[in-house]
Amino acid sequence: VPRRTGPRERIVTELQQLDTFIAAQALYTRLALAGDRISMSTVYRTLHLLVGLGRVDVMSDGHGQRLYRHRPGLTHFHYLTCRRCGLARAVEASVVEDWAEQVRAAHGFAHLDHKVELSGVCGPCADETH
Amino acid sequence: VPRRTGPRERIVTELQQLDTFIAAQALYTRLALAGDRISMSTVYRTLHLLVGLGRVDVMSDGHGQRLYRHRPGLTHFHYLTCRRCGLARAVEASVVEDWAEQVRAAHGFAHLDHKVELSGVCGPCADETH
DNA sequence: GTATTTGCAAAGTGTTTGCAGAATA
C-alpha cells in the first residue's frame, strides 16, 4: 500500500498542472524552482509508481529519454503533441483500435498492444513563424 | 558522400538477414560471433548513418534502448512485432495515415508526423505456451 | 594526396540502486 507523502503529492500536483509530456529531469527542475527540494531518486521512483498505477503515461522522446504526462482520464490514451511548445492533447482513436484488432487477427497474433503517437506543430506555434 | 567500407557492408548485410529489430549492442555481438571485429563506435555511427539515409528504422524498447531494423522498402513503415521472439512484420497502415490526417486537420496542426507500433505474441510463440 | 572512416579509451546522459536515517500508518 503506497503511502501519502509530501514529495509524492507535490509531484502529482505538478504533473496535473501541465498539459504536456515532461522529462524526469525537467520535472525535478520545476519542483526545485518552485522551492521543493525533492531528490532525483524520488522523482524517478514516484514516476515509476504512478505509471504502474496507470495515473501517468510515458513516451520516449526518440533520444533515449522518457517523457511523462498525467493521464487525463481512466483509460489508455493517445496523444497529439506539438513539437514546438510541447502541448499534448489526448485524441480519440477508436479507428486505430479497430484497425489494430484486424491486423492482429489477420496475422494470427495474440495479446496485442499498441502505441500511437502523433506529433506536429500546433496552430499558435505555426502562426509565430513569420 | 559516404564511403563504401568493409565494416559498413557487414553491418548492412547482417541487418538485412534479420526480420527483427535489434539493439546496437546485440548487433555488435552478432558481428563479433561471426568473426567481424567491428567496434561499438562504428556500429553506432553506421546505424546513425543508415537511419539518416532512410535505410533503417528505429524504435525504442521502452527501457531507454533503441532498436534498429533494415527497412524492407522505400517508404515509411509500421511494424507488428512479437514480444516473445522479436519477429517484426511490416504492416499496411493507410487507415491510420488517413485517420492521422483527419486528426491533424481537426486540431489545426501542421507538419504532422506519426508513429504506430503494434506488439503481441505471434502464432508460433503462442503455441509454445502449453 | 585528401577527405573520410576506424578503433580505442574516455567522457556523457539518463536512470537505477544500496543504505542509513526520517517519516507514515
Next chain:
DNA sequence: TATTCTGCAAACACTTTGCAAATAC
C-alpha cells in the same frame, strides 16, 4: 512499532566523442 519512503552518492547501461592511425576515393 513496523513498514515504507527519502536523500545521498555510487553504480549502471547505453551512447557519443576526441584523436591518431588506417582506409577509400
